[in-house]
Amino acid sequence: MGFTLQQLSDLEEIKILKHRYFRAIDTADWGLLDAMFTDDVFVEYLGGNYRVELHGAANMREFLANSFVAETMAMHHGHMPEISFTGPDEAEGIWYLEDIFIHFGRKDHTYGTAIYRDVYRREEGVWKMARTVYDRVMEVVMPLQEGANYTVHRLAETGRKPHEVKDISHLITWDNLA
């Protein structure tokens, strides 16, 4: 019963993996993503008016680098992990996301929450994400807040500029239901 020392150490490594992931995307620090995904990673995100589905670490990196761009401002905080082991080198994790995503091009401000369901796999001693799927709990889309002064905007410096952004429309489907 309970967790072994090895599992407690693994839990800490898995949490750090996920923590570093969120820090990487919100700051566009793409080097941090090295060795973070298995080659065959599966990704699916279900939002209010979008659905992302992609396979493979290269597509994931391309999706992220073209989403967290200079004309956006982002906070993605993964909270309250519920991690369990399905083998010595495999684990599942549930996380509860809170996020803010401000898009200056679209002039909108989205905030909300989602439940992540991940699978982690240890490859050559390193825990990686093999599957990461989220489904929204709540999502609110607003116009930019009146009177808001955006006094620090890290992605404006570190994210891809409009002329650098590549087409990722094969990875995301937009339903203009809103």
Place this chain on the structure above:
Amino acid sequence: MGFTLQQLSDLEEIKILKHRYFRAIDTADWGLLDAMFTDDVFVEYLGGNYRVELHGAANMREFLANSFVAETMAMHHGHMPEISFTGPDEAEGIWYLEDIFIHFGRKDHTYGTAIYRDVYRREEGVWKMARTVYDRVMEVVMPLQEGANYTVHRLAETGRKPHEVKDISHLITWDNLA
């Protein structure tokens, strides 16, 4: 000095208990609450214009199922636990809550924070909440945000509909001080 292996394992189990609780309430996934409270659990919440006080797991489940209802949208994130052991099968925990609670019936949007003080007890190998009390640090009540588009609303599907909601006025006191 420091924590033993058993205690570190217990800490992880207690954290998962609390994490699962927050996920359960915001998604109205009531089956997750099974075996989460001791039969004699004591609950007290002090908000800006409400006071909840109740005893017993059955009342707690009834309170929750009639609060997280279809006409509400909720985020309850418990952060930064400070857990200490008072015996092999008993522990105390402090958590720092951030929450959003939108009530479409009342047309208001509340957000704030609170400090939880919990007691956990292990019964037949399972950690449960024996006491959970919170006191607000800050609370802001606003009208619904202008221009807000509620694009995902999980509780609308999973929470009790108006005709299913039961009277819980014996468990909560409202002071219309605001």
Place this chain on the structure above:
Amino acid sequence: MGFTLQQLSDLEEIKILKHRYFRAIDTADWGLLDAMFTDDVFVEYLGGNYRVELHGAANMREFLANSFVAETMAMHHGHMPEISFTGPDEAEGIWYLEDIFIHFGRKDHTYGTAIYRDVYRREEGVWKMARTVYDRVMEVVMPLQEGANYTVHRLAETGRKPHEVKDISHLITWDNLA
């Protein structure tokens, strides 16, 4: 490879140190800060229109007690730690902050995020902060929200009143760039 039992116990103690710090400042519970900083602690915060730089536990306590005052309302939540050991009694930590700071005197509401880079040192068996530095990821400054009703405001009771606040202008530089 991985963490030892001693390190896992130390990780928990370091996390509790940081968690207690955030609870202390938002509630102005200054007694909680005892033994939390090394005497030679170095602090630097880079915000959109401020820069804090200070040395020493006494200055840090003075800075905090005169910042988290009765005319402010605050939420500081440190998330997603990435902690690593640089010796048996020294560790480094990265945390991802989400904060809200409402100043009723200035009639403004600031929210944002930042990345902390800390150094921890164990002195006579107690982990303390030896260095804590943050750099903003995003920061938004707004007027007070229209229609907002501040229904709980703990710092109004526990924070220093205007006539008790001391001058800390030697510890903080304001650039009125906004």
